[in-house]
Amino acid sequence: MKWTRTQRYLPYSKWPTEYLKKITRQTADSAYRPLYHTAPTSGLLNDPNGFSYFNGKWHLFYQSFPYGPVHGLKSWVHLISDDLVNWKDIGPALLPDTPYDAQGVYSGSAHVIGERLFLMYTGNVRDENWQRHPYQNGAWMDQNNQITKLPRPLFGQPQHTTDHFRDPQLLEKAGRYYVLLGAQNAADKQGKIALFASDDLKNWQDRGYLNFTDQNLGYMIECPNLIWVDHQPVLVFCPQGLDKKLLNYQNIYPNTYLIGKQCNLTDGSFTTDQSLTLLDHGFDVYASQAFNAPDGQAYLVSWLGLPEIAYPTDQENWAHCLSLVKKLTIKNNRLYQQPVAAIKQLRQNQQQLTGKLPATSETVLVKNPGKQYELQLEIPADQKGTLQLFRDSKQQQGFKINFDTTQAAQLVLDRSQAGQQFAQAYGTTRQVDLTAQQPLTLDIFIDNSVCEVFVNGGEFVFSQRVFPLPATTNEITLEAAQEIIYNGRWWQLAN
DSSP: OOOOOOHHOGGGGGGGGHHHHHHHHHHHOOOTTSSSSSOOOEEEEEEEEEEEEEEEEOOOOOEEEEESSOSOOOSEEEEEEEEEEEEEEEEEOOOSSSSSSTEEEEEEEEEETEEEEEEEEEEEOOOTTTEEEEEEEEEEOTTTTTTTEOOSSSSSTTTTEEEEEEEEEEETTTTHHHHHHOOOOOOTOOEEEEEEEEEESSSEEEEEEOOOOOOOOOEEEEEEEEEETTTTEEEEEESSSTTTTOOOOSSOOOOEEEOOSSEEEETTEOSSSSSOOOOOOSSSSSEEEEOOOSOOOOOEEEEOOTEEEEEEEGTEEEEEEEEEEEEEEEEETTTEEEGGGGGGEEEEEEEEEEEEEEEEEEEEEESSSEEEEEEEEOOSSSEEEEEEEEEEESSSOOOOEEEEEESSSSSEEETTTTTTTOGGGOOEEEEEOOTOOOEEEEEEETTTTTEEEETTTEEEEEEOOOOTTTTTOEEEEEEEEOOOEEEEEEEOOOO
């Protein structure tokens, strides 16, 4: 289907009920639909939003266009959880139904104030010439999960930005409210993080831009998040058009972070002595959202999708999903990400994997592991080989994880032979350098078309979509360039 602007922005009430039922069934029947990751019931799932802890529950929202796998008239869908793993979908939360969000409810955040949750989001508005007019809007959610929008925007677009002005993160520090927003500077069309402040959520002062770098970070910054991890400020954001001389990345747009020395929102300063770092080294992470829970612990969830990239499930009228929720810590001046502990509750039917593999041979570690599982593998130092997921019995297809724990010390993920191909213009491999002659640990989560790889306890994370061919036999194999000693465990994971 070739989508016109009229179709993309058709009011929800104009869509035939039977059409939505049809694509909902199509989505449910998809062989690629993940079962312990959040996926749309139909259409497009976009950025995670409003990540928060309120009224004894974890809350998470995501942008949705339920009528197709394209960016159209956006709304928010509401999820709640007791453990950050099992999420209940309680349906639409914010719909594009006011003059200040008529062309879409765009990304935003949530913050607990008193006994209510305050939602702040960008309203997308287009005039008769299709010129964008972004508004930053607010809404209150009560303890019954009932949401009431404010009748007027909190503020509009400042003169010093273009109409690329969105994705508010609401923070509270020392009795004042602050908002960080992704922005494009009007003067030079560079990406910036805008800063606003308020004493009462009603009257907002434009504080210019957050001062965190002198570098040109491209033409737009999206999805800024300021969190504190182990008492250090961390800035997570998505720069678009970033010069690859500043950061070596391959995805169309990277998701990045900076660990700061200190942050003062009063004067809009964030100081750091570190360079920009990739948040995720895989193929498909963008628009991550992080927040600090009431106990101070920082959590993060990501959109497993990329803007302007076609995915195989587009043909099935749905697209994208969310990552596992990850707990954040800082070790050795690096952000570590680990799945929350509650994921272990999904484990079933443990299988021990221990052995010694002769050189120039391949063995099946797990035959028919299923489509939802966790695999942990430990490789000693001075080993070299290839772990393959989604491996077929003819040894023609597989998602390769090439590891080298010798002096060369490298990890390379290769999806060039892992089923349906897409986004090939941005490369088919991703890699990181490891510490020479040190053991390697991998914790891998497979969920139909989702593959998340946690390296060395979360030192590196590779998150991606993989779409195996339907006829492919699903095996996990290990191949040795030299004799390999390995130790690991495999679990089937419940839906």
